[in-house]
């Protein structure tokens with residue numbers, strides 16, 4: 388991807404070239420037609436899409452005559468990143484989807500100083516302060532220091548962890564009264580037409596006394612609005628679930644919902660979700676079953692469902708996520724059934740589109756075995772746990788229908804320079820496991836195929852979140 392300064396009125400559509408006259412800087416992204424929806428959704432999700440400019444078709448010889456479109460971003464959301472666009476696109480997980488990016492230069496960038504809703508809100512709050520509370524320098528610096536990477540998960544504004552840690556903010560906040568702080572957060576919520584504001588925090592790998600297997604967002608800091616009691620509530624009652632604060636997001640046209648105090652949400656997986664939706668092996672398996680061994684709130688499970696699978700079976704230990712998945716399935720119009728016991732599977736699972744098991748996926752083989760007469764054959768198994776899903780690889784291989792064969796999708800964090808070696812190593816581990824399984828079944832073994840390694844997103848410096856697509860051929864004894 389290359390980027391350069393514009394205006395390039397010569398090869399731009401009217402819509403975009405007129406932006407040069409506007410008193411703002413904007414980024415314009417050139418995106419292949421088939422990727423427009425994904426990029427648009429990512430930008431929307433981060434409030435980076437400039438809705439006032441239509442997405443316009445764009446052809447040049449440099450695009451290899453591929454049909455492309457121009458997507459215009461909001462100026463102010465991007466201004467802190469204009470020096471390092473490639474890095475920012477990587478952070479958004481869309482670097483491979485953006486063919487080219489251009490800056491539309493501004494006449495006077497100061498004119499747009501307060502034009503993000505967040506900055507406008509802070510500006511409003513500043514003007515409401517009694518004279519002398521802050522200096523003119525502070526009044527200038529406070530809005531400017533607000534970075535853009537916030538998310539809106541309706542009806543909540545989720546600010547990045549670094550918000551309010553910059554020099555002007557960290558000097559001011561300790562001097563404010565509780566009421567003044569509350570007024571700041573309330574003004575932000577009101578101006579942005581939201582009801583809740585929180586500051587995000589990385590999900591800790593462990594809590595005080597145990598590993599954080601459920602990925603509970605225990606460090607989230609609510610600033611405004613009633614978020615309900617904090618995590619952990621390990622075994623929530625229906626009253627707990629109903630009393631909690633729930634938010635939602637829509638990605639690739641699919642709704643998801645979760646209680647932000649109790650369940651993580653990873654926005655960066657949107658690219659992998661979009662890939663599943665279009666994956667030929669998934670499309671070919673329409674009408675069959677997919678199993679998601681770490682189904683969470685439906686992150687990937689929903690994409691299998693939307694892509695045409697007849698049934699999706701999910702395993703998830705976090706009851707808050709199971710409830711989010713159940714609610715989300717209903718929001719998308721799918722029938723759903725939740726089971727907490729591995730025996731006594733209810734008769735009414737037959738015909739249900741999503742069947743969720745609130746339990747450790749180590750029971751999946753037994754449970755799916757019991758379901759086998761009630762659901763179509765299993766063709767896809769998703770193992771979506773980071774930093775590694777290896778605890779479930781054996782289960783995944785055993786779940787795929789022996790007669791028809793199928794695919795396992797193994798998520799793994801891998802050092803970038805070791806991706807190929809590690810992928811081959813994972814394949815050899817899986818082959819050894821399959822050999823033993825087939826031996827027990829009295830069948831011949833078959834050679835697994837590593838169909839593809841998807842680089843989903845940079846997880847940490849030098850570490851890539853990868854998905855290994857492994858094809859499991861039919862068992863010759865059975866086919």
Ligand SMILES: C[S@@+](CC[C@H](N)C(=O)[O-])C[C@H]1O[C@@H](n2cnc3c(N)ncnc32)[C@H](O)[C@@H]1O
Nearest residue numbers: 600601653681683686702703704705747748771
């Ligand atoms: C990383 S999270 C969400 C996964 C989702 N696929 C993603 O990457 O966004 C992993 C989920 O797996 C669940 N989990 C972890 N170990 C599990 C197990 N052994 N059985 C079932 N669920 C498990 C956690 O509760 C958590 O919701």
